[in-house]
Amino acid sequence: xxxxxxxxxxxxxxxxxxxxxxxxxxxxxxxxxxxxxxxxxxxxxxxxxxxxxxxxxxxxxxxxxxxxxxxxxxxxxxxxxxxxxxxxxxxxxxxxxxxxxxxxxxxxxxxxxxxxxxxxxxxxxxxxxxxxxxxxxxxxxxxxxxxxxxxxxxxxxxxxxxxxxxxxxxxxxxxxxxxxxxxxxxxxxxxxxxxxxxxxxxxxxxxxxxxxxxxxxxxxxxxxxxxxxxxxxxxxxxxxxxxxxxxxxxxxxxxxxxxxxxxxxxxxxxxxxxxxxxxxxxxxxxxxxxxxxxxxxxxxxxxxxxxxxxxxxxxxxxxxxxxxxxxxxxxxxxxxxxxxxxxxxxxxxxxxxxxxxxxxxxxxxxxxxxxxxxxxxxxxxxxxxxxxxxxxxxxxxxxxxxxxxxxxxxxxxxxxxxxxxxxxxxxxxxxxxxxxxxxxxxxxxxxxxxxxxxxxxxxxxxxxxxxxxxxxxxxxxxxxxxxxxxxxxxxxxxxxxxxxxxxxxxxxx
Amino acid sequence: xxxxxxxxxxxxxxxxxxxxxxxxxxxxxxxxxxxxxxxxxxxxxxxxxxxxxxxxxxxxxxxxxxxxxxxxxxxxxxxxxxxxxxxxxxxxxxxxxxxxxxxxxxxxxxxxxxxxxxxxxxxxxxxxxxxxxxxxxxxxxxxxxxxxxxxxxxxxxxxxxxxxxxxxxxxxxxxxxxxxxxxxxxxxxxxxxxxxxxxxxxxxxxxxxxxxxxxxxxxxxxxxxxxxxxxxxxxxxxxxxxxxxxxxxxxxxxxxxxxxxxxxxxxxxxxxxxxxxxxxxxxxxxxxxxxxxxxxxxxxxxxxxxxxxxxxxxxxxxxx
Numbered sequence: 001x002x003x004x005x006x007x008x009x010x011x012x013x014x015x016x017x018x019x020x021x022x023x024x025x026x027x028x029x030x031x032x033x034x035x036x037x038x039x040x041x042x043x044x045x046x047x048x049x050x051x052x053x054x055x056x057x058x059x060x061x062x063x064x065x066x067x068x069x070x071x072x073x074x075x076x077x078x079x080x081x082x083x084x085x086x087x088x089x090x091x092x093x094x095x096x097x098x099x100x101x102x103x104x105x106x107x108x109x110x111x112x113x114x115x116x117x118x119x120x121x122x123x124x125x126x127x128x129x130x131x132x133x134x135x136x137x138x139x140x141x142x143x144x145x146x147x148x149x150x151x152x153x154x155x156x157x158x159x160x161x162x163x164x165x166x167x168x169x170x171x172x173x174x175x176x177x178x179x180x181x182x183x184x185x186x187x188x189x190x191x192x193x194x195x196x197x198x199x200x201x202x203x204x205x206x207x208x209x210x211x212x213x214x215x216x217x218x219x220x221x222x223x224x225x226x227x228x229x230x231x232x233x234x235x236x237x238x239x240x241x242x243x244x245x246x247x248x249x250x251x252x253x254x255x256x257x258x259x260x261x262x263x264x265x266x267x268x269x270x271x272x273x274x275x276x277x278x279x280x281x282x283x284x285x286x287x288x289x290x291x292x293x294x295x296x297x298x299x300x301x302x303x304x305x306x307x308x309x310x311x312x313x314x315x316x317x318x319x320x321x322x323x324x325x326x327x328x329x330x331x332x333x334x335x336x337x338x339x340x341x342x343x344x345x346x347x348x349x350x351x352x353x354x355x356x357x358x359x360x361x362x363x364x365x366x367x368x369x370x371x372x373x374x375x376x377x378x379x380x381x382x383x384x385x386x387x388x389x390x391x392x393x394x395x396x397x398x399x400x401x402x403x404x405x406x407x408x409x410x411x412x413x414x415x416x417x418x419x420x421x422x423x424x425x426x427x428x429x430x431x432x433x434x435x436x437x438x439x440x441x442x443x444x445x446x447x448x449x450x451x452x453x454x455x456x457x458x459x460x461x462x463x464x465x466x467x468x469x470x471x472x473x474x475x476x477x478x479x480x481x482x483x484x485x486x487x488x489x490x491x492x493x494x495x496x497x498x499x500x501x502x503x504x505x506x507x508x509x
Numbered sequence: 510x511x512x513x514x515x516x517x518x519x520x521x522x523x524x525x526x527x528x529x530x531x532x533x534x535x536x537x538x539x540x541x542x543x544x545x546x547x548x549x550x551x552x553x554x555x556x557x558x559x560x561x562x563x564x565x566x567x568x569x570x571x572x573x574x575x576x577x578x579x580x581x582x583x584x585x586x587x588x589x590x591x592x593x594x595x596x597x598x599x600x601x602x603x604x605x606x607x608x609x610x611x612x613x614x615x616x617x618x619x620x621x622x623x624x625x626x627x628x629x630x631x632x633x634x635x636x637x638x639x640x641x642x643x644x645x646x647x648x649x650x651x652x653x654x655x656x657x658x659x660x661x662x663x664x665x666x667x668x669x670x671x672x673x674x675x676x677x678x679x680x681x682x683x684x685x686x687x688x689x690x691x692x693x694x695x696x697x698x699x700x701x702x703x704x705x706x707x708x709x710x711x712x713x714x715x716x717x718x719x720x721x722x723x724x725x726x727x728x729x730x731x732x733x734x735x736x737x738x739x740x741x742x743x744x745x746x747x748x749x750x751x752x753x754x755x756x757x758x759x760x761x762x763x764x765x766x767x768x769x770x771x772x773x774x775x776x777x778x779x780x781x782x783x784x785x786x787x788x789x790x791x792x793x794x795x796x797x798x799x800x801x802x803x804x805x806x807x808x809x810x811x812x813x814x815x816x817x818x819x820x821x822x823x824x825x826x827x828x829x
Contacts, residue, residue, distance in 0.1 A: 009792055010563070010566070010567065010780065010781075010789055010792055011563065012557065012558070012559060012563045013559075013560050013561040013562045013564070014560075014561075015558035015559075015560045121556060276541070277540070277541075278540055278541040278542055278543040278546065279540040280540070280542070280546075280547070280550075280749050281542070281543035281546030281550070282543075282546075284546055284550050285546065324785045333556070333557075333558035334557055334558055430541045430543075450543050450545070450546065451546065451549075
């Protein structure tokens with residue numbers, strides 16, 4: 001590693017992005033009905049910069065009463081304004097939000113990096129641009145929903161409760177809020193307790209865009225707040241991204257109610273490298289697959305399945321490549337690997353990595369000096385991993401790669417599918433027929449071929465099995481936020497009209 | 510494929526070149542290059558931020574790596590002498606500015622350059638082998654080479670026969686490079702692949718290996734007469750090839766992107782790629798060169814700015 005320790009001939013001088021663009025208040029209230037308000041019981045918690053353990057500010061801890069206020073505000077906004085607006089009017093707001101996100105991109109990127117620990121180059125080049133892209137994309141759908149439903153009339157669901165994780169705080173917000181609003185729903189969103197700041201800045205963007213009060217409400221808090229959101233009887237739909245454990249709890253919580261649910265949960269994705277792959281690019285894909293965002297990615301390619309005939313070559317290449325990764329100050333524009341998001345997550349990564357060693361896998365990391373302050377874990381590769389090892393089965397959610405081998409394509413598919421998860425997979429081969437054969441047999445919501453971790457608002461994303469259900473992104477992503485009525489035979493005056501506010505009838509004429 | 514990366518001894522190389530078929534099998538068995546992936550990697554490396562002390566260090570290195578080039582039909586002895594003066598002392602106002610690596614001219618101007626650079630560390634490089642098209646019979650190419658070497662050139666930049674390469678006659682290309690290498694004697698041989706005509710990165714990698722197997726001391730992207738010339742991803746593929754070749758054979762080969770590198774930013778991006786793809790061993794004039802003409806002035810202006818805080822503008826550097 002050249003980042004923080006050993007100096008090379010060409011040692012890149014620090015190139016930190018300036019913090020001056022962000023203005024963090026000492027404390028934040030809850031964003032309810034277009035205003036920042038104090039929580040009823042006055043509870044607060046602190047959010048820290050995981051790279052330094054510096055306390056950034058205090059954030060309100062929303063209780064059940066606060067969540068109730070937020071849901072009522074969302075209901076009022078839904079009934080009085082948002083669901084009654086024609087799609088093209090909703091689109092105007094979404095376009096406006098998208099443009100403001102672009103205008104304030106640097107501010108969002110720096111804030112995300114401070115609160116989350118991810119490298120600035122990722123928040124700058126991935127998180128923020130994709131967040132804006134998501135709003136642009138769904139803004140375009142808002143007045144064209146009838147073309148998304150195969151001729152059936154669609155209605156919004158009502159008030160949507162959304163609970164998002166800490167790995168891509170702003171982007172997950174965009175994935176949830178943009179389609180929900182495009183479809184005419186209003187939102188109560190709970191960001192993760194370790195990364196609430198970009199959501200709170202987004203609240204300011206909603207005001208700047210003059211979004212009607214109550215259309216977006218943001219309640220900060222921990223698990224208890226999330227449970228209150230998901231369990232509130234006034235919430236018509238729950239959308240959750242996070243761990244499988246919490247996802248199951250939410251599914252149990254809403255079972256037997258009229259609430260709709262979509263869940264985007266964990267993963268243990270396999271990156272399958274065949275012997276005819278373009279080795280350099282495959283290694284690059286494997287590296288970005290597991291070390292992008294410190295491996296805090298639900299679709300991270302945490303298992304490398306490499307064909308045994310190229311195992312040594314690929315591993316040599318991989319080790320050499322890891323030697324050039326730069327770990328350190330996330331605000332430095334040359335940093336490749338940032339900080340682990342929280343002490344709790346770091347402990348879990350340590351626990352699983354230690355289990356990997358105890359179970360007999362060989363552990364390797366490049367020479368790498370970790371900063372004294374903050375939460376850090378070096379990029380780590382385990383070889384000699386078997387399917388039975390915990391590090392091959394459990395989601396680590398950190399920069400830890402488990403390497404397994406396979407002999408035949410059938411074996412690769414069997415091993416890749418032998419997991420309770422099914423979110424993503426990667427296939428690396430120069431042979432088109434082999435790529436298609438393999439992809440068709442992988443039980444994963446996304447299969448990337450000769451690339452990894454590519455996201456686009458037009459492309460649906462979601463899982464099989466314990467990775468959850470429902471899709472986000474693309475036309476499919478609209479289904480999660482619409483109720484479909486019967487076939488609309490008469491061009492817009494069909495059954496949809498009788499079911500309360502309709503989203504697209506007016507637009508069709 | 511495995512053979513290429515786990516060791517190539519001279520005996521294996523003899524087998525490879527025993528027939529066109531075996532050479533073709535070997536070159537086509539090299540791992541492919543995924544174009545989308547290579548472009549993406551290059552673009553990602555281009556976002557490296559080289560500032561302050563790192564930039565000052567890289568500016569001087571970039572100057573030391575330049576093959577200061579003039580390859581025009583209108584070149585005159587006067588122009589070459591002027592270029593040589595600049596090569597020795599790029600910035601007369603600042604004696605700490607290092608000299609460039611070499612001056613690159615057509616063969617008939619080699620004596621002028623040799624005379625003008627006598628006593629300096631700056632090498633004289635000459636293009637040869639019916640540059641830039643390479644469309645001449647082999648004896649003519651060899652005579653061209655021998656002429657430049659006899660005139661005192663330390664380095665010869667040859668062009669490969671792209672027609673033979675693209676039609677799959679790899680052995681012919683191999684033998685031609687061998688013959689030119691022999692004609693070079695002790696002069697260093699840079700093999701120009703003319704990547705702008707090779708159409709795919711797979712071909713760039715194959716041509717790189719072919720040139721290295723045939724004994725080239727450097728592989729060079731372009732003549733500068735064909736566009737695109739030295740793009741970042743093409744250089745990236747070649748840097749990967751020299752890295753893999755050294756791992757397989759123990760012999761280190763240099764890389765020279767040439768053509769189209771005009772700004773300091775371009776040069777720094779190339780250096781970042783050298784550093785992160787081939788490794789820091791290549792960050793030396795022995796192993797990496799930048800074929801350029803106008804680049805030097807931009808580097809000098811940036812160097813002055815780094816030292817004084819002010820940007821002097823193009824009127825304060827000599828136009829060559």
